[in-house]
Amino acid sequence: MTPKMTVPAPARILIVAGLCLSALVGLVIREGAARADGVEVRLPMEAIDPRSLLSGHYVIVTIQERLAAGASCPPGASAAWDPERRWVAIAREEAAAGSGLALPRGRVLGVATTRAAAEALLGARDGVRVGGVVAGGVSCDAEAPADDVGRAMRVELGVDRFHASQTEALRIEAVLSDRAVGGDGAQVWAVVSLGRDGRARLRGLEVEGERIDLSWL
Amino acid sequence: MSRYKRRLERDLDRWVADGLVPAASKSLILERVTDQPRFDAATALAIIGVVFLGAAIIAFTAANWDGIPRIVRFLLLLSAFAAAAGGAAYALHSKRILTSDALLTLAAAIFAASIGLTGQVFDIAGDPRAALIGAAVGATALGLAGRSIGAVTAGIVFAGLSDVTDTFGAGLDAIPPTVLLFAAIGAVCAVRWRSAVLYHVVSIGGLAGLLLWILRAEPSAAWFMVLAMIAGIVAAAARAGKEGKDPNLSIVYGWMVWGALFFFMLGGFGWSGEAALPGLLHRIIWLGAGAGVIALGRHDGHALVTAGGVLAVFGAMAALLMDLGLDLISASLVFGVGSLIALGVGLWLRRRARAST
The missing domain is CATH 1.20.5 (Single alpha-helices involved in coiled-coils or other helix-helix interfaces)
Known part of the structure; x- marks a missing residue:
């Protein structure tokens, strides 16, 4: 044996x-x-700076912007927050000349229940797809505000926090507390990579024109 | 030497001196008593120290110091995990079973924290449920590799947390909770390793998994009654088996009695608009079952079963009083009849016991 x-x-x-x-x-x-x-874009954001005992300092990333007055919500956006994950088509718009911004801006084109439908929303420019489709959701005010401001739109891409040093977290908090809801005049932007696998990943933040990148060091 | 063995040695010295036991038999008797690793105060403090050390490493890494580059923090986590696992392997090699178990439990905890902290350090967005299942897989694998009760327990706990993290997520109603799978693995380990701790953990994990499964699917009073019956049958089988080869089945017996009573309680409420039994009938059966379980627990000398019965009686009485509101005449009638039955059965048991002696 x-x-x-x-x-x-x-x-x-x-x-x-x-x-x-x-x-x-x-x-x-x-x-x-x-x-x-992935495809890199800038998205306007809101943030607060929480701290937790075992997680250190981080900035909660809320991608939110105020649409232009009179502009309607992107197609497929829900009126209230909906936890069901859908597919969000985000176009990559080059920054206007003289804007001082080097990184292209992400613009939500619409939301669809299938990835193929969202790809169709994105379309192509000169045969090249400009932007990306990632899992997430968009909620947008159903009723236009009475005053001369646009609807508030919130984009959920699974990117929810940015871990930073205490100094950086406090600086970002101070910058964000000084301004209104995001838009093209936003001073803090989430730099997001729209992955080919349908997931959005945070690459860093842009605070008052200064880029804070996630790096190995 | 275990406390029992020391006491036995003292008793044997006395019995040998009194001429009750031949002197030559003393060493033979003592050889038959296996020396289990002792879980004394020093061991308990050592385990607490190991847990604190793990928490210190996690908090230090998570502190997100400006001065520590991300890659260094990541390497710190990996080193802490490797040190705990390597220490466990060395302790097992040196036949230090408890130390190895404690270090493997620590390694399982560091691995779980590493998944979360790696996500934090590199801002990896992910599904918290998947992270906890990954932690459960790692802990169970470490437990199986090193025969660690603590690591297998950690695996069941992480799996349970993953189920609680997203209890009602989309599509989850169709699949059983993850904790049931890990409890099944734990059950195999409990039987093979004859571990009382794992019998406790697996019993509780199994009951929690069944409860979550019903809550995720369509909770109904009828389903809770079915679960109460299943738990009751398992309790009866474990009670019958505890006198045989595996005395640890006594632990399963105790927890399944708790499960049966708990599920029976839930079955008395109007899930999806309808209760399985009319309210008063349910409460009376609940009360009777509680009293019966107390008697059974006392008969078997099983504290866990008795405690379950006491809790059921208190719960049923409270529910009955809530149901009847201010109808104190009805309440006194129910409790009066219950009292007569309890006294009658008690007297009958006492007489039967006297007759048999």
């Missing part, structure tokens, strides 16, 4: 630990590659 081959328990622990470590490193590398590979 051949003796049964067994791996000793200490070796088993080391093998499993190695697999766990590989999984974590793989996750970071895969996410980093997907972030770098």
